[in-house]
Amino acid sequence: MKIVVESWDRRFDRLKPVIKKSARKLANFLKKKNFHWEIYLVGEGVMNKNVLAFPAPKRFPHPDIKGHTLGEVFLNPEYIKKHGEDLLFMLIHGFLHLLGYNHDKKSDRIIMQKKEQQLMEILKGIHYA
DSSP, rough: EEEEEEEESSSGGHHHHHHHHHHHHHHHHHOSSSEEEEEEOTTTOSSSSSSEEEEEEETTTOSOOOOOOEEEEEEEEHHHHHTTHHHHHHHHHHHHHHTHHHHHHSHHHHHHOOOOOOHHHHHTTTTOO
């Protein structure tokens, strides 16, 4: 398993260790072992949203990466904080989108919300500032 966490804004460098630790904990809990996942911490100049997730296209060649590529999650800690949201919750939300969860229909939303609650319990006790 390879999890890459990059900060496109130096203000968010301090968040990289807790994001990586949380991402690894989520992946281990869901038994995701042989994969590559990229997480980017960006500011409002790049993205004026809380989270965006881009699943990797099926059968897209990545000769430099061993295993399956899940995709990329972009988090905007500034936006998340400004709107009273939780950074780790948004990490979970993006991760679930990479795994195929969505909230298009009410039934999908209910399933995704239950999984988000379950995963928030897994991350309980992880703190970030």
